Amino acid sequence: MPDTAAVKKAQSRNERRLLDTRILEPGTGKAFELRKGEVLRIEQAVGNQCVDFNCFNLHDYKEFMHCGRTRTVHGFNPTEGDFLWSAPPRENAMLYILKDTVRRNDVLFPRCSAFLYESAYGFDVHTNCHDIQAEAQREYGLTPDDVHDSFNFFMCTEVARDGRATITRQNSNKGDHVDLVAMMDVLAIPNVCGADIMRTSNFALKPVRISIFEASENDLAAVPNVASMKSQRTPDQFRNAQIKATRELVADPDYVPEFVNTPIEEEQIVLELDEAEWAIFEEHARRDIYGDDHGAAFRDILFSWWEDRFLNAASGAPSTSGKTHD
Amino acid sequence: MGSEDGKRHRLVLSLNQQQIELVDRTIANGFAESREALFRLALKEYDERRGAKADA
Structure with missing residues (x-):
């Protein structure tokens, strides 16, 4: 006879509470508030769809996810067991990839943009990840200039022998997913990649499902400890902590380099x-x-x-x- | 930068204050008794490691 109390306890340790779930339609994206310890699931609703992703510290948008840092630490194709890091001088672990059923993600390529579709394909207007991100981020008062390099989930890329990066077709199926544990409170912005005339998403745009869970005990236990360093600075340590509010750049006559x-x-x-x-x-x-x-x-x-x-x-x-x- | 004096070969390393800090911190952690000893250790282990890699 199984020990029902023990089974129930084990189940409760694995139990996630669903907080929100919705479909992102092709051509769209959405900003989600994700509290520390919550899990964001990005899931294929049909399959073969690239999802671009931006992420900000929910309490300080100047701290944002940095593909360069993430790429340096985890390589060109981060996956399960890797972190998404913020830019220097913060360099905090923002999210942890707890589960990745496909294990093909990219931090080499920038987001696609309107310029790309105009210059290469002749479009006046076309769905593109930069503008989709900007529109989703606008809900939180951010501007198109705040969109940063994207972490590209389910995007298959390779580096050729001549050093050029190339995109290949992908092979994800309905239900394939990535689970991200928030290491801090973040604004997480996934968008359905707008590239329907490239192989990124096998030449078609499909919906994806986004779900947010309260992490289970086992989820949190699976997140490795991350060393804390003096060099991970906060704005109160900046010589100039004030966010610049004007567009023009003018030299400070009192500036003394340090x-x-x-x-x-x-x-x-x-x-x-x-x-x-x-x-x-x-x-x-x-x-x-x-x-x-x-x-x-x-x-x-x-x-x-x-x-x-x-x-x-x-x-x-x-x-x-x-x-x-x- | 180097000169031969009998069977001794002299070379001059230019290290900045940060590089010296790392060298001295490594010594302070017990890996060598002096800068000169650390430099010799580095050469020896570098050779061993490269030799081992070549064998692999």
Whole structure:
């Protein structure tokens, strides 16, 4: 006989409470307030539909999701187990990808825009992710200039050998979904990608379903701790914390630059190597870069060694263990 | 930047204050007793690692 109390307890740990669910029709997007600990599900209602995505700190729109940072930490195709990060100097984990049934997302390509459809296809007006995002964000007082690089869910991209990024067709099915756990209160804005004459969504626009859940205990337990660092700054640490309200850029006559650690000054350090050490050094010295500058060649070896020896995560990715994120 | 003196080869590293901070912090963490010792350790382990990679 199963222990019904234990089964019920296990079920309750897995239980999510549905807070909102709706369909996003082709050509549209919608801003959703997502509180810390809630789960945003982006789901294929038909299949094969790319979903562009913007995200802001709900209490400070100047903090926004940064594809460059996210790409640096997690690569070109972030997926389950990765975070969506905000831009420097905040660099906070905004969302965590808890579940991804397709595992094909993109942070290489920018959002499509009206300019693209006019310049390449001759359209005066065409659905495009920038304008869809702008229209959805307008509900919260944001302007078209506030739309930022999009995280492209269900978008299949590759980097060719010549370095160019390319888009390929996708193969997602009805019900495929991505679940994102909010690490802070955010305004999350998914939109149905407007590209119907590209292979991004297999040459057709389809609806997607958006649902918001209160996370289950197990959902929250699955989110790794994120290290908290001094360098993750807040506006009260800015020398200029005031949001600029005029469009014209005018120099501040009282401005005095305060760059950190300046002036950068070099110290000369002498090192003597014996024959055996010199032979090793000669074997590894990058003469193709540094020529006869032995000091520069050794400095390269020194800090390359340091990276190999002590860098715990690639590309400066913050550790996802250790101190708990507030 | 380098010169040969008998069997000793002399080179001069130019390190800025931030690079020196990292070197000194690594020493303070117990990985070497001096800058010179750390530089030698770096060369040795760099060689071992590259050798190991070449073997792999």
